[in-house]
Amino acid sequence: MTDPALSNPRTVGPRPRRRAWAVIGERALETVIRASGVSAILFVLAIFFFVFREAAPVLFSDDFNFLEFLFSAQWYPTSDINVRYGTWALTVGSFSVTALAMVLAVPFGLGAAIYISEFSGPRQRETLKITIELLAAIPSVVWGFIGLTVMSRIIVALTGAPVGVNLLNGGLILALMSVPIIVSIGEDALKAVPDSYREAAQALGATRWQIVFRVLLPAAKNGLLAAVLLGVGRAVGETMAVLMATGHAVHLPHSLVDSVRTLTANIAAELGEAPVGSSHYQVLFLTGVLLFCITFAVNLTADLVIRGVRRK
Amino acid sequence: MSGPKAIEVQDLRLAYGAREVLHGISFDVGHNEVLAIIGPAQSGKTSLLRCLNRTIDFVGSATVSGTVRFEGEDVHKVKDVFGLRRRIGMVAPLPVGLPMSIYDNVAFAPRCAGVHRRGDLDTLVETCLRQAALWDEVKDRLDSLGTALSGGQQQRLTIARALSHQPDVLCLDEFSIAIDPVTTMRIEDVLKELSREITIILVTNLVQQARRLASRTMFLWNGEIVELDTSDVIFSNRPNDRRTYDYVHGIFG
Numbered sequence: 085m086t087d088p089a090l091s092n093p094r095t096v097g098p099r100p101r102r103r104a105w106a107v108i109g110e111r112a113l114e115t116v117i118r119a120s121g122v123s124a125i126l127f128v129l130a131i132f133f134f135v136f137r138e139a140a141p142v143l144f145s146d147d148f149n150f151l152e153f154l155f156s157a158q159w160y161p162t163s164d165i166n167v168r169y170g171t172w173a174l175t176v177g178s179f180s181v182t183a184l185a186m187v188l189a190v191p192f193g194l195g196a197a198i199y200i201s202e203f204s205g206p207r208q209r210e211t212l213k214i215t216i217e218l219l220a221a222i223p224s225v226v227w228g229f230i231g232l233t234v235m236s237r238i239i240v241a242l243t244g245a246p247v248g249v250n251l252l253n254g255g256l257i258l259a260l261m262s263v264p265i266i267v268s269i270g271e272d273a274l275k276a277v278p279d280s281y282r283e284a285a286q287a288l289g290a291t292r293w294q295i296v297f298r299v300l301l302p303a304a305k306n307g308l309l310a311a312v313l314l315g316v317g318r319a320v321g322e323t324m325a326v327l328m329a330t331g332h333a334v335h336l337p338h339s340l341v342d343s344v345r346t347l348t349a350n351i352a353a354e355l356g357e358a359p360v361g362s363s364h365y366q367v368l369f370l371t372g373v374l375l376f377c378i379t380f381a382v383n384l385t386a387d388l389v390i391r392g393v394r395r396k
Numbered sequence: 397m398s399g400p401k402a403i404e405v406q407d408l409r410l411a412y413g414a415r416e417v418l419h420g421i422s423f424d425v426g427h428n429e430v431l432a433i434i435g436p437a438q439s440g441k442t443s444l445l446r447c448l449n450r451t452i453d454f455v456g457s458a459t460v461s462g463t464v465r466f467e468g469e470d471v472h473k474v475k476d477v478f479g480l481r482r483r484i485g486m487v488a489p490l491p492v493g494l495p496m497s498i499y500d501n502v503a504f505a506p507r508c509a510g511v512h513r514r515g516d517l518d519t520l521v522e523t524c525l526r527q528a529a530l531w532d533e534v535k536d537r538l539d540s541l542g543t544a545l546s547g548g549q550q551q552r553l554t555i556a557r558a559l560s561h562q563p564d565v566l567c568l569d570e571f572s573i574a575i576d577p578v579t580t581m582r583i584e585d586v587l588k589e590l591s592r593e594i595t596i597i598l599v600t601n602l603v604q605q606a607r608r609l610a611s612r613t614m615f616l617w618n619g620e621i622v623e624l625d626t627s628d629v630i631f632s633n634r635p636n637d638r639r640t641y642d643y644v645h646g647i648f649g
Contacts, residue, residue: 206456284492284554286451288505289482289561298504303495 177344184255193266220264231329245341254330273307400468432610485563491550493542
């Protein structure tokens with residue numbers, strides 16, 4: 085017979101127990117991560133509050149017309165006799181640059197994501213992914229340089245436009261900046277589709293393209309939509325590159341080669357010159373609030389769309 | 397012996413990288429025959445099936461040699477590999493409902509093959525679901541997601557899907573692994589019915605299932621055919637190979 089103490093662990097000693105510090109440590113860690121989670125909400129609210137606080141006085145002053153602020157294209161903040169704070173041209177500028185960028189970047193980005201995920205070989209895939217991540221790491225001011233020098237010359241040469249820094253230039257630069265995001269998030273979404281779907285479709289005699297269009301795109305549509313919207317977010321919020329590439333003229337664009345100014349670029353360019361506490365300064369903060377509301381609306385719509393898609 | 401067999405396999409070898417998993421196997425399957433393939437895990441059963449309809453092509457590291465003939469034609473020389481896959485249907489061990497409606501699941505392969513008339517599709521979907529003994533359960537909710545069905549229903553859905561392209565050969569890879577005995581019996585009835593019209597190759601871990609359904613049974617072990625004979629011989633007390641007897645009677649290893 086063997087020693088009974090070896091055959092039955094219960095007789096060796098008291099039941100093993102976790103140490104007190106391990107239990108406390110876990111509780112503490114839980115509190116810490118809860119705090120970091122909740123802090124996200126807090127930060128968003130705080131940012132909104134402080135920006136709004138700077139903007140509030142002008143919003144409630146008598147000679148300020150809110151409708152004019154939103155829908156007038158006249159922006160003369162430093163005029164001596166006829167001060168006008170209408171941001172319509174800036175809003176249109178932001179939207180048109182973003183829309184142009186998305187028209188170019190979405191097909192390109194999703195196409196690249198599909199190629200990397202479904203058609204490329206393993207070595208090619210690694211090379212492409214690393215290159216695209218590098219592209220995402222280029223600082224926006226460098227993109228601005230490219231827009232200001234290289235791209236503007238090409239545009240002048242090709243279109244005969246009087247200036248090369250314009251809507252087309254900004255849209256191209258923003259498209260180039262959004263593509264890496266769309267590609268990497270889109271590729272993740274496609275990779276997340278289980279291989280069993282691919283195998284099932286293959287066994288049913290589907291060609292590669294039939295698999296892509298009938299199985300993968302429907303299965304990955306939420307992720308792909310998220311990829312596109314992150315691209316939109318990047319484009320709407322981008323400041324430095326559009327400041328340098330769009331020509332910075334407050335003006336409702338009539339063609340692709342018209343110069344425009346965006347909400348973001350306007351704030352960046354003028355805030356340093358506006359005296360603190362002046363109505364110009366306050367209106368610029370109100371523009372920030374407007375920008376905040378636009379991105380919030382875009383994100384909210386995206387969320388609702390994704391939820392709607394999921395329910396079906 | 398007139399004309400080609402449904403499937404003729406000669407000296408088929410398959411390696412994943414440097415590891416050979418099928419060591420030169422040869423067999424054939426006649427028209428409207430039910431052939432069962434039994435054998436322990438890792439003996440190459442699934443790999444063998446994947447060589448038949450060339451879904452093995454998608455495994456980058458796989459190298460295949462030897463010939464597989466389908467209706468007398470070398471499958472590695474067919475021009476339309478997608479058409480080949482539609483003629484040799486495949487049902488995977490774990491049911492995979494594609495993330496689309498029940499209707500679209502069954503209509504997937506016909507649509508890929510170019511059938512788009514709503515009326516044709518409707519008829520086809522109903523026929524296939526009836527053949528797979530699923531129609532009565534889902535006829536009122538053809539628009540709901542295929543992935544929302546229970547495991548057994550999904551398995552029958554994959555069978556309906558495999559039938560939707562009207563295959564000449566139906567390969568089933570351990571179809572009963574995820575479903576209950578009652579559903580299994582229902583599907584077995586379906587298979588018996590189908591075997592009048594099409595050739596069935598059935599990989600199974602259930603020895604009794606092979607005995608119930610198959611006219612002939614192959615015992616595959618470590619990538620080699622130990623024995624291939626009529627089911628009567630394989631499941632008798634006197635198969636030709638001692639290992640077959642041991643495996644079938646549960647005293648293997």
